[in-house]
Amino acid sequence: MPSTFASFSSLYFSTLLMLLGSGLLSTYLGLRLSAAGVSEIWMGVLMTAYYVGLVMGASVGHRLIAQVGHIRAFVASAGVVTASVLGHALTSSVEVWMVLRWLVGVAMMCQYMVLESWLNEQAESHQRGRVFAGYMLVTFLGLGLGQLVLTMMPELSVRHIILVAMCSSLCLVPVAVTKRLHPAPLHPAPLEIRLFVKRIPQALATIGVAGLLLGSFYGLAPAYASSVGLDTEHVGVYMAVTIGAGLVAQWPAGWLSDRLDRSRMIQVNAVILTTIALLIALVAWPQMLLLLTALFGLLAFTLYPLAVALANDHVEQEERVLLSAMLLVTFGLGASIGPLLGSVLMKVGGAPMLYVFMACSSLLLVVVVRPERVTGKHLVDEAPIQFMPAAGNLASSPLAAAIDPRVDEQVVIDQMQEEVDVQSQPVDEEDDDHRPA
Template identity: 80%
Template sequence: MPSTLSSFSSLYFSTLLMLIGSGLLSTYLGLRLAAEGVNAVWIGLLMTGYYVGLVMGASVGHRLIARVGHIRAFVASAGVVTASVLGHALTSSVEVWLALRWLVGVAMMCQYMVLESWLNEQAESHQRGTVFAGYMLVTFLGLGLGQLILTWMPELSFRHVILVAMCFSLCLVPVAVTRRIHPAPLHPAPLEIRHFIKRIPQALSTIGVAGLLLGSFYGLAPTYAAASGLDTHLVGVFMAVTIGAGLFAQGPAGWLSDRFDRSRMIQVNAIILTTVSLLIALISLPGVLMWLTTLFGLLAFTLYPLAVALANDHVDQERRVQLAATLLVTFGVGASTGPLLGSVLMQLGGPGMLYVFMACCSLLLVVFVRPERVTGENLVEEAPIQFMPAAGNLASSPLAAAIDPRVDEQVVMEQMVDEAALEPAGDQDEEEHRPG
């Protein structure tokens, strides 16, 4: 395993730098606007704009990679992100910041698509589980480290913006100097939303609620923590502890998920999560908050991978690539909506309404996700499907399905060939697919 992970170190390091920058920027902007007394709705809008950009970026990334190739697409996207990040230091207009956040989302999705298609092309069949898990580990680690930077630099200055820009500039270096063969382009899978709504309604509902919860958390939890009396140093710890708990929970959740009914686990998770969210809304003591947010992280960050595993249990092998794309869009819709709704409630009822909103979201799962509704008629032969860790924050693209060991590599390759045959010949002029 160590040798497998080290062989992809350059791509993992680029991902790590990207996520450090992204995690720091989201928290910094929330704290900065809250300190300046900006309406909470604008803070929610900024995160909504970012997630909308991520969802839209999947289409943009596919076309960009097909037109100019992986390296150039990655360089162009990193340049756009770096310039957009630095743009926050040139103006204090929240309207401009909203446009910049959208640009960052679009460009980062292009970067994810480059990295994931590269990982897929270079990973052998027996390595895919390890490569996928390593990618998710780096994602969690980067997001957590981004929060901890606030404990090192607690003053809210534009030094944070410069540091974020440095991360996105430096993420170019490992990709630019890698000796690995440049990958052929992958094609995003078509959406089959109606089919999956009929086939896996409970899994899709859980994915949407996970988007509402985690989108609200990343966008508004720093504002809530600051309003609860935590200084910038402790806000960074608050965020990092929650994300770290989510990473730690992936292993135990996977062990339980492979042995117990997954719909029942989602329901129990939602019951406890509803209680914890209400307690956080009612209790603002810093010491107690740290323990409660740890529990919140353990529960909230396992909803998404549990739902993905439940969905794969009821979807045939040949449809799992389309499933991954549909789940990503579903999560994106929730993540785009959550910060906006949460910020409106915070503006009307105070900071604690953020976690009241989260409690209401998880309560929906308690009501609608019922094991007795899972008939088992659509279970696939190999169910239960292997549980895999997942960050649940859109730090991936539809192409991530290609490195997921739950998806048959041969099915993915056949789909690539079929779709490539439909592409105009002009889209194949990518001279950097293979070394000269």
């Protein structure tokens, strides 16, 4: 692992700075709006705008990178993020903030795509697993460090905005000065909605619920923690403990996942998670909250990678890049809806309703995910597929599949080339059977 970090230090460092700024900004905005007495609904709207931007940014990123190249696309995106972040300091209008959050989401997805395609291009086949794990590690680390900044700077002020803008600007430097070769051009992966809905419904349901949970957590948990009496410093600790627990849980969950039935693990996870979320809604003691939120992080942040592993078990290797795009959209939909629903319930029933909403969301998995419904009809020969850590917060793009060791690099390249060949073939007007739908 140390040699892997050394080899890809510039790309990892850029990722770390990006996520540090992103994690700090989300929590800061939640606390700032809460302190100003702004409706919880607007907090949900802001987080929804961010996730909608992330999902839309996948399409924008493909086009931008194809037109101007990787470094220019990264520079342009970082410029948009920096300007949008600084825009929060120029006005207190939540309507303007909503547009700015959407812009940040679109631009950051472009940055993720540049970094992931670069990692994929430079990673040898034998080190792909370590490269992927290192990428997820710096993702969690950046998000956690962003929360801890609040413990050192507890007074909400424009200094937080300046720090986020600095991170957004400085992440340019490692990419701009890297001596590594530029990656090959990108080709967008189409969605195969019907195929995946029919083949992996339980995995998609789990991904959607994970989006509901984590979108609500990032957008509304700071306001909840503040409402139960935690000051800014301890809100940062509250968020960092949850994210840190999610990081620690990845490897034990992976060890169990490769040995036990994954659908059963998701169901048990959901049962315990429902209980923990209800306890958080009922308990307001700061010491007990830290313990409960750590347990929440252990469970909530492992739902996404468990679902990804379950999905890969039932999807052929050549379809896994398309699967990654499908999972991204599914998670993004959940993460966009979750903050809106959670904020409405908080407005109606008070801050604890956030975790009641989360408990209801995880309860859906108890009902929907049933091991006896997994027929094994589409189980691939190499199943169970190796479990890989995943942040589960859209800190990745459809290209994350390319650096996943479960996807063979040559299969990805052949598939992309085949899509290009098909798109370039003329349509025979006399043969309806070969006409594109």
